[in-house]
Amino acid sequence: MTLLPRHLAEAFSDQLARLVAIPSVGAEGRGQAETAEAVGEQLRGLGLDVELHPTAGAPVVFAERRVPGAPTVLFYNHYDVQPADPLELWDSDPFTLTERDGNLYGRGASDDKGQLVSRTIALRWLEERHGELPFGVVFAVEGEEEIGSPNMTAYVREQRERLAADVGFWEFGGVDAGDRPTLVCGLKGILSVDLTLRTAAHDLHSAYGPVIQNAAYRMGAAVASLRDENGRVLIDGFYDRVRPVSDAERRHIEAAPFEDDQVKAHVGVERFLGGATGSEYQRRLQLEPTLNVNGIHAGYGGPGMKTVLPASAMAKLDFRLVPDQDPHEVFTLLRAHLDRHGFGDVRAELGEEPEWPARVDPGDPFLRHAAAALEEVYGSPTVIVVSSGGSGPLHPFVETLGVPMAMLGISYPGGRVHSPNEHVRWRDVHRGTYATVRTLERWAGIGVV
């Protein structure tokens, strides 16, 4: 395993400690300006020109060093983190980077301050290996990823010329549960919707049951009408724009390791939706659009009985979308479905700003460099993940800017991202950072290929 030189390992933990110490919790709007300044300082330390770009929310740290006539690599990262609570479940202070058992603990140690610092250390390492780099560098580090990147699509559209690049690295990546290097090539879109319903002016005694509509039943029926038992969405037109799976994608899906039994044990289920196993499990997870009910609430939920007839109900939905579904069109289809099925009185409102689905072709030359670099660094074949089941603002980079974005990095599935005791393993810092280095060397033709 190729290790970071000692001074760069120290620089990694110093820089990360500095960023972790600022509690930049996006959901609480805390510490954003201060973290943006600290990130800017670290990027200036690389010799980049740094600007803080205001948005409707938290500022984006923009940094660049162009090389005339040479291609440019773009790095997308974020400096905000998830809330740290429940605090009592942390073994050390979440905002003090703490080394223990070969790991570095702290909120953001992995997601995404650790990944960000890994990229800057990779650039320093490259310069130490090759001197002045034969390509330009651009960073866009936002402060609202953990609340759904509500301003990123507009930001990228507005700054498309400043952000122009040839290849890029997405903010996350790492190994899978089998310690195999992964290269993720896509993210699903997300559409969140709040459903609300009122059937009467106020809750009633349930003796009125035979004559007054029941909001709890009715919201249950509305939600039940949207999908079937196997997860198939029953909204007319929902699947119309789903891009057919290519042969290459199918091959990657079929080559993906089967993690069924591990997931079943971890999650405590005996069967996946639709009885999916093996590559069908992977196909669903990576390529199926889906409808989740995040919550449904109406009426009484306490101990004992309460003979109440609820007059109002709510449900929260998220749709995970795949190319080329359009979140706004899906919202329109949902409204039409509710109207057609007699739920005209169920109000549907857009939740957070939707995100569009996006994928990069695993056959893209830059992704092939990345896959080869991962295999070389980790000593085992790269797992090509056609798409994550998760979502994020990949679409503006891939579609608006036309940049093939690689997703690889320093995380592992046990790293407790978003949870107490978030951490990275030193071994993943070494390997993941080196994989970034080797990907860029292969792409730029400056290292041994």
Place this chain on the structure above:
Amino acid sequence: MTLLPRHLAEAFSDQLARLVAIPSVGAEGRGQAETAEAVGEQLRGLGLDVELHPTAGAPVVFAERRVPGAPTVLFYNHYDVQPADPLELWDSDPFTLTERDGNLYGRGASDDKGQLVSRTIALRWLEERHGELPFGVVFAVEGEEEIGSPNMTAYVREQRERLAADVGFWEFGGVDAGDRPTLVCGLKGILSVDLTLRTAAHDLHSAYGPVIQNAAYRMGAAVASLRDENGRVLIDGFYDRVRPVSDAERRHIEAAPFEDDQVKAHVGVERFLGGATGSEYQRRLQLEPTLNVNGIHAGYGGPGMKTVLPASAMAKLDFRLVPDQDPHEVFTLLRAHLDRHGFGDVRAELGEEPEWPARVDPGDPFLRHAAAALEEVYGSPTVIVVSSGGSGPLHPFVETLGVPMAMLGISYPGGRVHSPNEHVRWRDVHRGTYATVRTLERWAGIGVV
């Protein structure tokens, strides 16, 4: 209007004030022994022999004075009350009987301490009018009506010989929204059921949506499978034992005042279930068994979005049953329905002790005396309510003891029973108490008929 003699009106408010002052909230298990003692004292004041009968819960105040060879009238009442909160919505202390604008305010002023004291004052009044009464008297005053009378069925079965009687008065009754006297002849049964469901060991990120079952969706689907949009219950066999409506019942239903528009305005609906209007509204309310969803809860319900895949869900149901449905059989049918519809993993548990439905034939001679007495006292035709939409332990008295129970009394729909500022109007105390007197005089043949 025939008024209570002044000293009896004073006795009414003195006795009621004494009982209201004890906060006998059944749900909190407070003040039950003390209230039972106070009730016993008031019944002893009528010359009855009083015993406190223990049950698995609060004691029953049993009182009797038999007259050898003569028939007996039974009074069923309860001394427990609903909680008083929210306290800040009361205009006077809930546990201090307060006279204001011709009304008496306090928790239990109507339900059921007021009704109980009205019965005892009616008996004193009868003795003052006729001397020694030519019939026996039995009281059974329980302390758990507001929590569903979990011990009343067993109590009546055990004490069936001590409680033997020829006619009886149920604990409630009064005028309707049009100030017409009502005689209620039946109560629905009630079966409460808790549904719970677990689809995975813990909540997951909703990226797992395509492969892991969603508990919120699934509970919605389970609930939606149980009834249709018009309130028709879809459980096989649910209606099999429903007793056909008799011609007499149909006539009473058709004669019932149409309160549709008032209810629509009060409740804030434009349409009743199934489009019911007029006598169909009354038929549904009085005679239809129904399924209520008291609550459904799963997953996230707070502001904003949370991309969670809920692993557990719950719903609370109450079934309102009519003769001759059997709550335990309905519970078995529900289980079979869930199993047959693929919801074998939805756990169903009995909630509170079920109550059986019961009705008294409005043509029963005692009820005809009561109807005639009400018409005489109120000066308008008696509204015969074949059954209330509500529930209560009528079945043990009607079916186990075989006693025709009349439901008439001193309440009115504006009396805020179970709510802040519960009260009775003095005019209803006068009229309702006198109606009890005249019913017994007509039945016993001791007054002017």
